[in-house]
Amino acid sequence: AEWPAPVHHTAAAHGLTSDLSSVTELLAQRLLLADKVAAAKYGTDTPIDDPEREARILDDVRARAAGLGLDPDAVAAVFRDQIEANKLVQRGLYARWDANPGERPTERPDLAKEVRPALDRITTQLLAALDDTERARSLPSCGPRLATAAGWSAYTHRLDGLHLKGLGRALPSVCAAP
Numbered sequence: 467a468e469w470p471a472p473v474h475h476t477a478a479a480h481g482l483t484s485d486l487s488s489v490t491e492l493l494a495q496r497l498l499l500a501d502k503v504a505a506a507k508y509g510t511d512t513p514i515d516d517p518e519r520e521a522r523i524l525d526d527v528r529a530r531a532a533g534l535g536l537d538p539d540a541v542a543a544v545f546r547d548q549i550e551a552n553k554l555v556q557r558g559l560y561a562r563w564d565a566n567p568g569e570r571p572t573e574r575p576d577l578a579k580e581v582r583p584a585l586d587r588i589t590t591q592l593l594a595a596l597d598d599t600e601r602a603r604s605l606p607s608c609g610p611r612l613a614t615a616a617g618w619s620a621y622t623h624r625l626d627g628l629h630l631k632g633l634g635r636a637l638p639s640v641c642a643a644p
């Protein structure tokens with residue numbers, strides 16, 4: 467055989483990358499969209515919790531995980547964490563806006579036309595990132611690597627305390643169970 471082997475495909479395409487920042491970057495981006503979700507809902511009859519939308523998301527990612535050869539339960543657990551993290555941030559923003567009317571959003575984004583499509587784009591990207599990092603997420607080093615990557619994502623996005631708490635809530639199922 468030839469050596470070194472010709473590179474026909476990227477490491478990421480084979481789940482060989484050990485860098486989890488592609489994942490944490492998307493988790494941070496998704497969490498920052500909670501501000502737009504909350505702004506879309508605050509002061510309206512639309513509740514923070516939408517169990518039907520959540521169930522549709524989880525059904526969809528299970529099917530797409532299976533198509534990628536990923537464990538549907540494990541992938542659904544990651545998205546369940548993202549949804550809980552998002553609601554945690556939404557609730558925190560509501561509390562902040564209730565207490566400080568001056569900080570309330572001045573515009574109400576369109577949940578259906580603007581915000582949910584942005585969340586859906588991240589879903590597609592996150593599924594690809596989970597696929598790319600399948601091996602790294604199964605290693606014992608996943609936890610420390612994930613913490614490091616999350617720290618960088620938090621830093622580059624200048625996350626405040628509430629969003630840091632949300633990012634912490636977003637992480638527990640990213641590393642495969644031992």
Ligand SMILES: C=C(O[C@@H]1C=C(C(=O)O)C=C[C@H]1O)C(=O)O
Pocket residue numbers: 503514515516517519520523548549550552553582585
């Ligand atoms: C983001 C929303 O709010 C909540 C959080 C969701 C999520 O993180 O995907 C989905 C449904 C809601 O329970 C939304 O309504 O779209």
